[in-house]
Amino acid sequence: MFGFLLRRIAVLIPTFIGVSIIAFSFIRLLPGDPVALLSGERVMSPERHAQISAQLGMDRPLIVQYFDYLGGVLTGDFGSSIVSKKPILEQFWALFPATVELSFCAIVIAVALGIPAGVIAAIKRGSIFDQGLMGIALVGYSMPIFWWGLLLIILFSGTLQWFPVSGRISLMFFFPPVTGFMLIDSLLSGQKGAFASAISHLALPSIVLATIPLAVIARQTRSAMLEVLSEDYVRTARAKGLSPFRVVGIHALRNAMIPVITTIGLQIGVMLAGAILTETIFSWPGIGKWMVDSVFRRDYAVIQGGLLLIAAIIMFVNLIVDLLYGLINPRIRH
C-alpha cells in the first residue's frame, strides 16, 4: 500500500509542475503588457514602468521568475489581488468553506438519493419504475444547471416564497465566522432561527449543484448492480436461502460500490465546475463566484492563483479517491 501511495504521488509531481507552468504563463500570455496588467496602472512613464517591473521581479529572465513563483507557491505565497491588494491565499481560505459546505450538502443529496434510485432500478430492471427513474436521471444528466437554478428561483423564491434568492444567511443575523461553515457557525452563535435561515439559504443551491452528480451516480449504481447481480456468488447467496434484502444489501451492493466510489470521487471535480455556475446564480460567496468575478474585474493575479489552487484541490481529491480505491480493491494496487 505504501509503495502504491508513493507511485501515485510520483505521477502527480510532473502534473503539478505542468499546472504551475500554466498558471505562471497565464498572465504572460494575455494580450498587453503583464507589468501594466499586474500593477493595475494603465498609463505610466518608462521610469515608473521599470520601477514596477523591478518591484515585481519581472525584469529578470523568465526561468528565474518561474522558479521564484514556484518557490512562493510552495511556501504559501500566491501573490496579492490587483483590485483589493489582499493576499490571494487569505481570500481563498475565507471563501473556500462556503464552497465546501455547498459541495458537501450537494454530494450528500446526490449519494443519498442516487444510490437507492440506482439499486431500485437495477432490481426492478425493465419495469416502469426502472424506465421512469432512468428517464429522470437522463434528464438530470442533460440539465443546463444555470437554467435549472433560475427555474427553481422562479418557483420556490418567487411564486411560493419558500426559500430566499441569494446569500448564505439572512441579514438579520450577524456573528463572526468561527469555522467558516455557516451551518456550524449559526449553531455556535446560539441565535434563534439562525440555523434554520442557513439551511433555507443552502437548500436551492445544493439541489442545483447535486443534480448532475445525482444523475450520474444513479446511472452508475444501476449498471454496477446489474453486473453484480448476474454473478455466481449472488446466485449462490440466493440459493442458500438468504433474504432478498440481505442478498442485495450485503452481498451485491458492497461489490457494486467499488466503481460507484470512483464515480463519486470524479464528481467532485465536476462539482467545482458546477459551483462556478451555481454560486454565480445564487450569489453564493465561494471560490466559484470569486473566479467569475475576478474574470470580470480583470483581476489576473486572482485568476492565476485560483487556477492553481483549484487544480491542486482536484488533484488531491483524485489522489484520495485512487487510494480509497486501492484500499477497497486490492487488485488495483499493482
Added chain:
Amino acid sequence: MADTTVTKTAEPVSSAAMRRQMLREFWFYFSENRGAVLGLIIFVALVIVAIFASLIAPHSPFEQYRDFALLPPAWAEGGNPSYLLGTDPVGRDILSRLIYGAQYSLFIGVFVTTLSLTGGIIVGLIAGYYRGWIDTVIMRLMDIILAFPSLLLALVLVAILGPSLTNGMIAIALTLQPHFVRLTRAAVMAEKSRDYVTAARLAGAGPIRLMFRTILPNCTAPLIVQATLSFSNAILDAAALGFLGMGAQPPAPEWGTMLAEAREFILRAWWVVTFPGVAILVTVLAINLMGDGLRDALDPKLKRS
C-alpha cells in the same frame, strides 16, 4: 439447405455488401432502443429547423418591436398570437430567436466535436503507436488539462483570448480533447499487437498507413460514443459560457446568451427565462438519448443494461 450455405460463403463478399449488412445490423440494435429513436427524431427535426430557420421563423431574430416588449406567450393573458412564445425585454420575438438559436447550438456541437475528435485521434494515435517518451509527455499533458474543471479552463482561456463564440468553442474543444486522446491511445495499444497489424507491417505498410488505415478503423466504436457525449457537452458548456457573458455576445440569439440577457427579469416574466432553457435541455437530452442507443448498438462490451 447445406449446399446453399456453402455456395454463399464460397462467394467473395463485396465490401459494399458487407457495409450494408453492418448498417442493417446497427439499425436493428439502435432501433430496439425507443429512447434512442425518439432522440434521433428530435435531433433530425432540430437540424431541419436550423437549416430552414429563415423560412420557419415568423419574425427576424433581431427586430425590436418596442411597442410589444415583454409580451407573454400567446396562450397567456395579454398574449398576442403573432408572438407565439412572447417577446423579450426589448420586444424581440422569442420563438424566432430560439429557431435561429438552433443554428448556433448545432454549429457549436459540430465544430467543437470535429476539432476535439480530430485533434484527439491524431495525438492519441501517436501516443499509442510510438509509446516511449512521446507517450509519457502526451499523457502528462492530458493529465494537466484534466486537472482543471473544464468550465474554469474555458473561462480562463476566453479571458486570455477575449470573449467571443469562436474563442469559447476553441477553449471547449481543448478541454474535451483529452478524453479522445485517452480512448484512442487505449484502443491503439490493444489493437497494435494483433496479427493483422503485424501482417500489414510485414507487407510493407508505413507508420502513417498503419495508424490511419489499418488500426484506426477498428477503434471507431468508443470514439463515436464519446463524440456524441462531446456534442452535448459542447452545447451545454457553450451555453454556460454564453450565460456568464463569456461566449456568444449579444445580440446573437444563442440560447445561453439569451438566458443571460433575461436574468434580471426572472421574477417578472417567466417566459423569457423558461423557453431558451427548454430548448437547451431538449437538444442535449435528444443527443444523450441517441448516445445511449449508439453505445448499445455499436459496442456490446460497453452495453450497460
